[in-house]
Amino acid sequence: MAHDRQIILFHYPFSPYARRIIWYLNLRNIPYLQCIQPLMLPRPDTRAIGTVYRRIPILAIGRDIYNDTRLILAKLDVFFPPCAAHPSLAPPPAAQPLVKLLEHWAVDSGLFNRAAQLIPADLPFSMDTKLQEDRREFSGGRWVSMERIRPEALVDVRGAFEFLEGRLLGDGRAWLVEGKGPSMAEIEGIWPFHWLTTLPGALPAGYICPQTFPKTFAWIKRFDVAFKVAAKKAGKPKSLKGDEALKQINNSEFAEEEGVVDTQDPTELKKRQEIEVWPIDTGFSHKDRGPLIALSSSEIVIESRTKDGVVVRVHTPRHGFRLRGVNSASAKI
Numbered sequence: 001m002a003h004d005r006q007i008i009l010f011h012y013p014f015s016p017y018a019r020r021i022i023w024y025l026n027l028r029n030i031p032y033l034q035c036i037q038p039l040m041l042p043r044p045d046t047r048a049i050g051t052v053y054r055r056i057p058i059l060a061i062g063r064d065i066y067n068d069t070r071l072i073l074a075k076l077d078v079f080f081p082p083c084a085a086h087p088s089l090a091p092p093p094a095a096q097p098l099v100k101l102l103e104h105w106a107v108d109s110g111l112f113n114r115a116a117q118l119i120p121a122d123l124p125f126s127m128d129t130k131l132q133e134d135r136r137e138f139s140g141g142r143w144v145s146m147e148r149i150r151p152e153a154l155v156d157v158r159g160a161f162e163f164l165e166g167r168l169l170g171d172g173r174a175w176l177v178e179g180k181g182p183s184m185a186e187i188e189g190i191w192p193f194h195w196l197t198t199l200p201g202a203l204p205a206g207y208i209c210p211q212t213f214p215k216t217f218a219w220i221k222r223f224d225v226a227f228k229v230a231a232k233k234a235g236k237p238k239s240l241k242g243d244e245a246l247k248q249i250n251n252s253e254f255a256e257e258e259g260v261v262d263t264q265d266p267t268e269l270k271k272r273q274e275i276e277v278w279p280i281d282t283g284f285s286h287k288d289r290g291p292l293i294a295l296s297s298s299e300i301v302i303e304s305r306t307k308d309g310v311v312v313r314v315h316t317p318r319h320g321f322r323l324r325g326v327n328s329a330s331a332k333i
């Protein structure tokens with residue numbers, strides 16, 4: 001893979017998922033540009049670069065567009081192998097399964113959804129009816145009354161704090177994987193907890209607070225300090241307007257070689273067959289469509305075009321996404 005492509009991160013600062021990428025880029029001293037997006041649809045900037053995927057963040061490297069933080073992190077690992085300029089965040093091999101399990105815990109087990117249910121009902125964010133409508137569309141109507149669900153969510157989140165305090169950090173270690181600083185284990189595991197501590201009123205004093213979970217709160221603070229040191233060193237990323245980001249992508253090369261379609265894939269989809277691809281859990285009514293370029297057990301790649309007709313490739317992870325052949329009776333899910 002090429003290393004010299006410019007990275008553009010499309011995100012908004014409130015997004016805890018986007019913070020995963022911002023932390024990673026800063027801790028590894030990887031330069032990037034950002035294109036700040038509105039908190040809700042429409043997002044003409046991301047449409048213009050060739051994807052209808054509605055979630056945040058999205059990362060462009062050259063003319064390759066990557067959707068979903070899990071794939072973004074995996075790709076950045078490949079594009080930027082550890083070196084003196086870009087220190088590694090990978091823990092020793094024995095701890096790597098823990099990192100994967102932390103990813104599933106935070107994303108797939110529903111932990112983050114529970115954290116999101118603790119967004120205080122009186123924040124401007126929660127009271128904005130347009131935003132409520134937008135998030136109802138995002139979650140397929142599963143956007144429940146926060147007040148009603150809060151006690152249940154609090155208990156679940158407290159259980160997760162207990163697991164950190166008593167188990168993962170129980171022996172008094174500074175980092176989830178012992179070492180000189182934060183590792184991928186923090187990138188995968190800390191973000192729902194860190195995010196909650198930044199939302200005033202989300203965590204009730206006396207129930208989930210530095211007194212009840214001293215190790216966990218100290219860990220979050222330690223991480224924050226490590227990130228701020230790295231961010232200061234890296235300097236503020238330059239912000240691009242949507243049209244500047246589009247122009248930059250239009251004028252780039254592809255960052256990756258064109259991949260192949262696994263001929264043994266159970267979907268039996270073929271190279272350049274027209275397909276649709278969309279996430280299964282949220283934002284599922286926004287389906288990207290185009291010729292299938294590459295397919296493996298970890299990734300789906302389709303061809304798309306920017307608003308100006310320039311060919312780009314849109315990449316999504318396989319896990320958590322669904323794909324379907326268009327106009328093909330034989331295509332299976």
Ligand SMILES: N[C@@H](CCC(=O)N[C@@H](CS)C(=O)NCC(=O)O)C(=O)O
Pocket residue numbers: 014015016017018039040041054055056057067068069070107138282
């Ligand atoms: N699995 C996705 C989840 C991304 C996600 O849910 N992002 C939130 C923001 S934190 C989002 O897109 N919310 C709705 C929106 O902003 O349109 C990932 O890892 O990137």
